[in-house]
Amino acid sequence: MTSTRTTAATAAADEAGANQIGGSKVVEDLKISRFAPFRNTVITIVNLTLFFTAWEIVARAELVNPLFFPRITDTFEAIYTGFRDGVIGPELQHSVSNLLIGLVISAAIGIPVGLFMGASKTADLLLSPYVWAMTSLPRVALIPLLILIMGFGNQMQLTIIVLSAVFPIMVNCMAGVKTVDPSLLRAGRVFGTNSFQMYVKIIFPFTLPFVISGINQGIARGLVGMLIGELLGGGGAGLGFLLDRAGDRFDAPMLYATLLLLAVMSVALVQLMRWLERRVAPWRDLPS
């Protein structure tokens, strides 16, 4: 859906340009059904409906042990009652607010440090061993240490989110600064920018899409960090805790309900960032 929209927009811009050059009419109205924009949405709805129906049929036929594979209707019911009875609500809120706070902290640290590393060779040289070590180290490995230091509290969960999200953000910002088109830098010099202007007017705008894709990766990594913190950190709160408890109780509908919520949450966040990415850098041809 998005792809059709962007191509339509650029085509319209081209046409507008050609129109003004020629003088004769270049843009003609196309006869497209006014339902065309909803085509992909309809396909997605039908697609998901078929998927859930197939799920329901397989579950009712009990081809798989119902202990692992509940009916989708039961799963939706678990979501409904979970929200109604206040079982899911507070945990969801806990997880989401932890994730968002963690991401804000990660961005606040990762963006300036990454930009600085991209701009200064010395900073890059000094910091990169640590940054790369922390980027590649599996987050789970830090859990015992963090529990040792901070105990089972929310502080530990937040820390693991930040440690997960901050490095992808940092590395992307650094890469962004390093890939600034050299001829733009030359144009900056020819037209008299000082180093502050060069940063504000050329380097930072050029890097912005990289910052956003860094945050995008930070979200994905931060979600993992959030879950392992809640699953292994034993804080007794959050979606990870719900998963853990549902597993202990053999409550398959609840287990699936939580997974579904997590999937919706991550898809929503990633889509939001992709939308933002296109908004800030319409000149980059991003695959949609």
Next chain:
Amino acid sequence: MARTAANDRPQAALASPEASRIEDDRETVIVADRVTAGYENRRAKTRLIALRDVSLEIRRGEFLAIVGPSGCGKSTFINMIAGFLKPLEGTMTVDGKPVRGTGADRAMVFQDYALLPWRTVERNVQFAMENRGNRPSKAEQAERVAEALGLVGLTGFEKAYPHELSGGMRQRVGIARALVTKPAILLMDEPFGAVDAMTREAMQAEFERIISQTRQTVIFITHSIDEAVMLGDRVAVISNRPGTIKEVVDVDLPRPRLEGDAKSSPRFAELREHIWSLLQDEALGAKEAK
């Protein structure tokens, strides 16, 4: 290498019969005095010499085209005038002062346009005016942007973004941006190299018209002999790496050349042939050397 006074230095590079024929009392504005330039490769611990012992004088208001095979150091030469690069030996002076960094008196048009993709056409042109001290007032900036866009025929595209424009139109923006500050010297690094052949010819004609109005000093790099002869008052032919000036050819074709019919004149063919023979030697020489 001992520095001697400028007036008793050997004029070998300039002393071609064509060059000495110019009777021109206009002052020289750019002087390259036995300039050697190159790039260091620290990893390989080598220095690549791109230009060796190049001497050239460029007069005010002159259109100098520089032509040569790719990799001959023509971009290096223009980069030194722009102030991106210092000569390893010799001096490069603009208005009697050695070039130290970029300056408001010199603007550049880049082969790959180098427009800021997040700015509209008018904001891209404005970019040239907003960085240095003593910038004009907002109203005057807007007026000058409109004037420059009018000059390159882009009125009506103020709010468009570069990615919405064709290559030729993007380069018009690049030219408007270079012209908007009315710099004394216009440096053009293969400006039409990336646009298609038809657009290229149209843009050459337009550019000739624009320059006849603004009367700037233009240094124009190209690898097209036709383009060099069509546009240049003189054509400096640079040999292969390390680049030296083979000859500076006077182009005595009447203007306007592109709107006129200069291309079909016998003199055009003669000049073209002459420059081609100079460069052909180069190409063959390079082959034998390998």
